[in-house]
Amino acid sequence: MHPIHSVKVAVYVAHLHALKEDNRLRSLRPRSGVDFASNDYLALASAPRMKKAVSAALEKGTSIGAGGSRLLRGNCEEHERLEAEAARFFGAETALFFGGGYVANFALLTTLPQRGDLLVLDSLVHASIHEGARAGRAEFRISPHNDPQSVENTIRDWRAKGGIGRAWIVVESLYSMDGDFAPLQELVAIAERYEAFLIVDEAHATGVYGEQGRGLTAPYEGRENLLVVHTCGKALGAAGALVTASGVLRDFMVNRCRPFIFATAPSPLMAVAVREAILVLQEDPERQQRLAKLVAFTHQQISKRAGRSPSESQIVPYIVGDDSRAMRLASALQARGFDIRGIRPPTVPAGTARLRISLTLNVGEDDVRAMLDALIEETRGWSR
Secondary structure, three states: OOHHHHHHHHHHHHHHHHHHHOOOOOOOOOOOOEEOOOOOOOOOOOOHHHHHHHHHHHHHOOOOOOOOEOOOOOOOHHHHHHHHHHHHHHOOOEEEEEOOHHHHHHHHHHHOOOOOOEEEEEOOOOHHHHHHHHHOOOEEEEEOOOOHHHHHHHHHHHHHOOOOOOEEEEEEOEOOOOOOEOOHHHHHHHHHHOOOEEEEEOOOOOOOOOHHHOOOOHHHOOOOOEEEEEEOOOOOOOOOEEEEEOHHHHHHHHHHOHHHHOOEOOOHHHHHHHHHHHHHHHHOOHHHHHHHHHHHHHHHHHHHHHOOOOOOOOEEEEEEEOHHHHHHHHHHHHHOOEEOEEEOOOOOOOOOEEEEEEOOOOOOHHHHHHHHHHHHHHOOOOOO
């Protein structure tokens, strides 16, 4: 390496070395093994029907790229059609299509909450929400996980101390590392009492929960103070994110949201794929039912055979505790042909390193049995 070049990147080399010494250095590798890691919950990412819809769109002349931002020439018929049909499907007034869930969360929190407003974030919300809160205009507070009383107390205390702006409550409907659900009914009531907005990230619930996969917010959709992020790269098997909101807030984002205004529009082909996935949810409810059956089977087996109380969802955390032990266990299971990933701090709280077992229609009950056989063998003799 050129010596001047070495000096320029020395600080980065040092950081990477520190990560390696702490056994936290990440790297990219091809995927392999039985899928217990992806978020392709309904196995739509490679579904023939999805491929056929995209192929037909290409044959019809749909462009691969949008060619510009939505406010320039990038606003395609496919985007407009997806947003109209998504709004109808989810029961919202409008929808707006973003390139991904991360950018959608960041866009919302850096655009809508204004100076003088207050954000109240659940402590376990996604990194994109924390980043958006830090980059936005409003002050923010962190509330203990799934503690609606703390949310209410935070808003009430802020008002008592002279807060005169709007309060915004931000949660996930289903948390990606613990697999537990937000107390949405209580949070909706708090938002109503304090004239607050409620933003719900449905990333891991869209397609899996609610009638026809409409998500856990479906009973509350259409409220003026509710904004929902429906990620399209998980159960919907494509890419992007749909934000459902009132027409006023959609118009405001189109006019003031920098991540929307200055970004090239998502591929029209992705809009086609997401629209097809929404049609699948309506026309093939058996996928949702099969996943629910697999989840129930897996929970029963883990409880019976591993003595663990799993989550109530398709996301099953297997808490190990020690970081190194969790990563060694993940590596051992990968070596036996199961793609299961270890998760450690700072992604999860200190002392809660774990395996994140994700259940999808890419596996069946026999795969679950084999995976649990391997897990039990690899942890035999461990003290709990």
